[in-house]
Amino acid sequence: MTALWLFLGAVGVILLIALLVLSLKVLREYERGVVFRMGRARPLYGPGLLFLIPFVDRMVRIDERVVTLTIPPQEVITRDNVPARVNAVVMFQVTDPLKAVLGVENYAVATSQIAQTTLRSLLGRADLDTLLAHREDLNVDLRGVIEKQSANWGVEVRVVEIKDVEIPESMQRAMAREAEAERERRAKVINARGELQASDELRQAAETLSKNPASLQLRYLQTLLELGADQNSTVVFPLPVDIITPFLKNPAGLGDALANGLARHRD
Incomplete structure (x- = not known):
């Protein structure tokens, strides 16, 4: 017992x-x-x-705690009919546990589904250039739409970021050609502007030299000095027609000038 x-x-x-x-x-x-x-x-x-x-x-x-949710890659077609593959990440936090339990069956799955749907619908209204160059604006719009839905479940969306955008290879080649053409256009414009500025400077220099003939002669002499640094060079020195015209009219005077020059050279 x-x-x-x-x-x-x-x-x-x-x-x-x-x-x-x-x-x-x-x-x-x-x-x-x-x-x-x-x-x-x-x-x-x-x-x-x-x-x-x-x-x-x-x-x-x-x-x-803040939960990081990775959105699977979504196939979207942009407003300009370009297919793209986009994936994103959503960070959210439960702020009202009672709503998260009583308002939805599974708040994590519901947030993931609404994020995928919003990503496809919102990016479908944007063109490819906006998708590639203005992600920050798209992130703000995505967060606003997702948070508006998840607020009823006691879930606050902290961050929505588009991680990667994949486009077809043919479109990548077309964009590369477009970028190359744009760079060539910019190079030609810059070269044309340089030529315009150089021509304007040359015009101003010509006007300045034309006001004083002595300046032009000094420029000739400076050019000869620069060319004479190379002893193997052949220099063709242009003479103004108005200088040699008197000698052409008086050949005897030209002979006397040459004789005087040779005599001075011997001395």
Whole structure:
């Protein structure tokens, strides 16, 4: 009889320990607990040690940390009929655990689905240039649309970023040709502007030299000095027609000038 009571007592202790294990729950600092007692929601439980009635209370843990959700690559067609493959990342956080449990079956899956749908519909209204060059504006629009839907579930969207945009190889080659043509156009424009500025400077220099003939002669002499630095060079020096015209009219004077020049050279 004593052994039976001892057995029953041991069984009772084991059952009591099991009930205590089932009744005591610990929530971490970043967790909140939504408890249903007989199917009815209780006030929100904070972090710490909790006591639940076994087989009566059921608790759902909600993580309030920021969750990173990767959106799978989506096939979209832009407004200018260019197919593209786009993937993105969404960072969200549960701000109202009761709404996250009572308002939607699975808030993470719901947020992922609404993000995919919004990504396809919004990018379909943008052209390829906007998709490639103005991602920040698209990110803001995506966040606004997704957050408007997820706010009813107690979920706040923190960040929405378009990660990568893949376009067909033929379109990449066409864009490369377009970029090359644009660079060539800019180079030609810059070269033309340089020629225009150089011609304007030359015109001003010619006007300045024409006002003083001595300046022109000094420029001739400076050019001869620069060319004479190379002893193997042949210099063709142009003479103004007005200088040699008197000698052509008086050949004897030209001979006398040459004779005088040779005599001075001998001296």
